Amino acid sequence: MSVIGAVAKKEFMQLKSEPRLIGFLIFMPIMMLVLFGYALRLEPKDVNMAYVDEDKSYFSSLIKTNLWSDGYFKLYKVDSKKQIIEEIRSGRAHAGMFIQKDFSKELTDNEQPHVQFFVDGTMPSLATSMKNNSSAIDDKDVTSDMYFLGEDADNVVIADAPFVVDTEVLFNEDELETWFFLPAVIGVLIMQIALVLAGISLVREKENNTLEQLLVAPISKTQLIIAKILPYTLIGLFEFYFILALGYFIFDLPLPASAYFSLILLSIVYVGAMIALGLFISVISQTQQQAMFIAIFIIIPSVLLSGMIFPVEAMPEFIRPIAYILPLTYFNEIIRGVLIKETLFMDLSIDYLALAGFALFFSVASILKFKRYVA
Amino acid sequence: MITLSNITKSFNRSNVVNNLSLEIAKGEIFGLLGPNAAGKTTTIRILCGLLKPSSGEASIGGIALSDNSDALKHKIGYVAQYFGLYDELSVMENLRFYASLYERTDEKTLLGLLKRYKIFEYKDAKAGSLSGGYKRRLSLCCALCHQPEVLFLDEPTAGIDPSTRKELWDIFYELSQEGKTLFVTTHYMEEAQRCNKIAFLNKGVVVAEGSPTEVENSLEAYDVYKLTQEFKYELLEVLRTDDLVHLVNQFGDELRIIVKKECSKEWLGGLIAPYTQGDVSLESTRANLEDVFIALTQEVVA
Numbered sequence: 001m002s003v004i005g006a007v008a009k010k011e012f013m014q015l016k017s018e019p020r021l022i023g024f025l026i027f028m029p030i031m032m033l034v035l036f037g038y039a040l041r042l043e044p045k046d047v048n049m050a051y052v053d054e055d056k057s058y059f060s061s062l063i064k065t066n067l068w069s070d071g072y073f074k075l076y077k078v079d080s081k082k083q084i085i086e087e088i089r090s091g092r093a094h095a096g097m098f099i100q101k102d103f104s105k106e107l108t109d110n111e112q113p114h115v116q117f118f119v120d121g122t123m124p125s126l127a128t129s130m131k132n133n134s135s136a137i138d139d140k141d142v143t144s145d146m147y148f149l150g151e152d153a154d155n156v157v158i159a160d161a162p163f164v165v166d167t168e169v170l171f172n173e174d175e176l177e178t179w180f181f182l183p184a185v186i187g188v189l190i191m192q193i194a195l196v197l198a199g200i201s202l203v204r205e206k207e208n209n210t211l212e213q214l215l216v217a218p219i220s221k222t223q224l225i226i227a228k229i230l231p232y233t234l235i236g237l238f239e240f241y242f243i244l245a246l247g248y249f250i251f252d253l254p255l256p257a258s259a260y261f262s263l264i265l266l267s268i269v270y271v272g273a274m275i276a277l278g279l280f281i282s283v284i285s286q287t288q289q290q291a292m293f294i295a296i297f298i299i300i301p302s303v304l305l306s307g308m309i310f311p312v313e314a315m316p317e318f319i320r321p322i323a324y325i326l327p328l329t330y331f332n333e334i335i336r337g338v339l340i341k342e343t344l345f346m347d348l349s350i351d352y353l354a355l356a357g358f359a360l361f362f363s364v365a366s367i368l369k370f371k372r373y374v375a
Numbered sequence: 376m377i378t379l380s381n382i383t384k385s386f387n388r389s390n391v392v393n394n395l396s397l398e399i400a401k402g403e404i405f406g407l408l409g410p411n412a413a414g415k416t417t418t419i420r421i422l423c424g425l426l427k428p429s430s431g432e433a434s435i436g437g438i439a440l441s442d443n444s445d446a447l448k449h450k451i452g453y454v455a456q457y458f459g460l461y462d463e464l465s466v467m468e469n470l471r472f473y474a475s476l477y478e479r480t481d482e483k484t485l486l487g488l489l490k491r492y493k494i495f496e497y498k499d500a501k502a503g504s505l506s507g508g509y510k511r512r513l514s515l516c517c518a519l520c521h522q523p524e525v526l527f528l529d530e531p532t533a534g535i536d537p538s539t540r541k542e543l544w545d546i547f548y549e550l551s552q553e554g555k556t557l558f559v560t561t562h563y564m565e566e567a568q569r570c571n572k573i574a575f576l577n578k579g580v581v582v583a584e585g586s587p588t589e590v591e592n593s594l595e596a597y598d599v600y601k602l603t604q605e606f607k608y609e610l611l612e613v614l615r616t617d618d619l620v621h622l623v624n625q626f627g628d629e630l631r632i633i634v635k636k637e638c639s640k641e642w643l644g645g646l647i648a649p650y651t652q653g654d655v656s657l658e659s660t661r662a663n664l665e666d667v668f669i670a671l672t673q674e675v676v677a
Contacts, residue, residue, distance in 0.1 A: 205459070208459050208460075208461070208462070209457045209458065210459030210460070210461060211459065212425060212453075212455055213453070213455065213458065213459045213473065213517070214476070215424070215425055216423050216424065216425065216448065216451070216453045217448060217473070217476035217477060218445040218448040218449060218476065218477065219476055
């Protein structure tokens, strides 16, 4: 028993000398609790909704005001039904509403007019919850105001449901969960491979004492970092197309011709960003174990917060900034856009730029940090 | 060939190497000696460009270290105490890789190196499967693949069996004959004897320097005696606490006693007599490197 005690004690002593590890042991569970407790609500909030109101009446305004005050949607005006669809395709909106010209007339004539509702089908969980929450526009609060009970007006008899809501799911009409998840899974797999491979690459040289020999040789630290980035980027690119092909052949993932150029560009900036991030982890770690911990530390929040499973719009405001410092968020936005909605390149240029920015930032940070490293 | 002037390196405000100045000529085998944590490895790493000195200047073959130029890197080879080999690569792949860093990839030359250092028969074996001695040979090949003028060897024979150690030293002599300068750290005294020039480093300070004979003579202010008979253990305590006795060094069956000049052989014999049986067999002798090593180490500690 005493030998077990001795070894166990030694393990704790070793752990004590790794303050970062202790940080992980304490910080990780706190972070996970916060994420699961607060962030991962499936109720969307502040979802951008493009609307057209051709009726421009008291009643149509009533619907808009109620939608707005409910907090689910942030409304903005566009000019035509076609533009609503374009807004959703580009990712600027995930929902749309069209109120036809004769809405108030039909309402007062008790003809049960229709309000058209559009939902982005590439985010099935959003679509589902929006369908459920569309009741917000025809619940009693709204409809009760639609009775005329004024002194001068005749009493108007209105049916229990004064108007009908048609919800149309755009893109991925069947709300296929695989089409929603699969593109994002590509991003997570690339992330895992890149962070693990690149994350270990340099720290392994430290642990095996080969780094010293390399640094004595006529190769600069910058050259060394670049020499590390290149091979892993090639492996990452291969993986990207390999997984994409699997998705196409096994799960019938759509691969429209319009996406080819975007996919090539996406693979380069995303794989580049991930490898550079992995290498940065490797530079700041002292042991392979540490590098693995940091990698996991990045992968888990990425899965939870990037919009991969839960729409970013469904997260509380204070968590959202985290989503926007995760490369996977931009990757998801791009790949779902180009594969399923055939979003135009220009509409996603910010996302591409963000990923390129990550790649550049972590490459430069790795080089600068490594330059200050003394073996 | 190698010049260090007033090199100081401090970590957390304590000087690991303190104001170190050395001059090493071309073709010399220079031995840097000292106990553990004396600053030997730090000195070598400064010279190999792996650490920046806190102050002072150094140059190798006329090129200042501070230049950190590729020309300098081509001049030096470094065999670290734990030379980093890629375990999963074969002997030849390791050598080829290190050679490619210097753009010296002529296959014939590389195979020649493996033959010369008697590791050719293992050229396809994985480096991880080699024994300690063969790993050392491979490290040496990797460090020599670009024909450096200066070779830094950090405890090259630590943990190596005596016959391999001798073979390695034969190699070092050959290299020195070819005009290469060797900078070796060690704490084996018999290895120090093999160097052309040695320096004792203790707590980052050079406490003795010169040829092995010159360094042995640095204990000239003392007389050295050896006692070659059995004695009672208490004798050690008696000697160590006597003001006239500078140092007591047990060396196999011998007890080496270093005393101040004013201490006569008769007086010492009288001090020892109660702790031995029969006549005291005390012989006057010369100081060896170990005596000096221990004496110098103790002085700085005191």
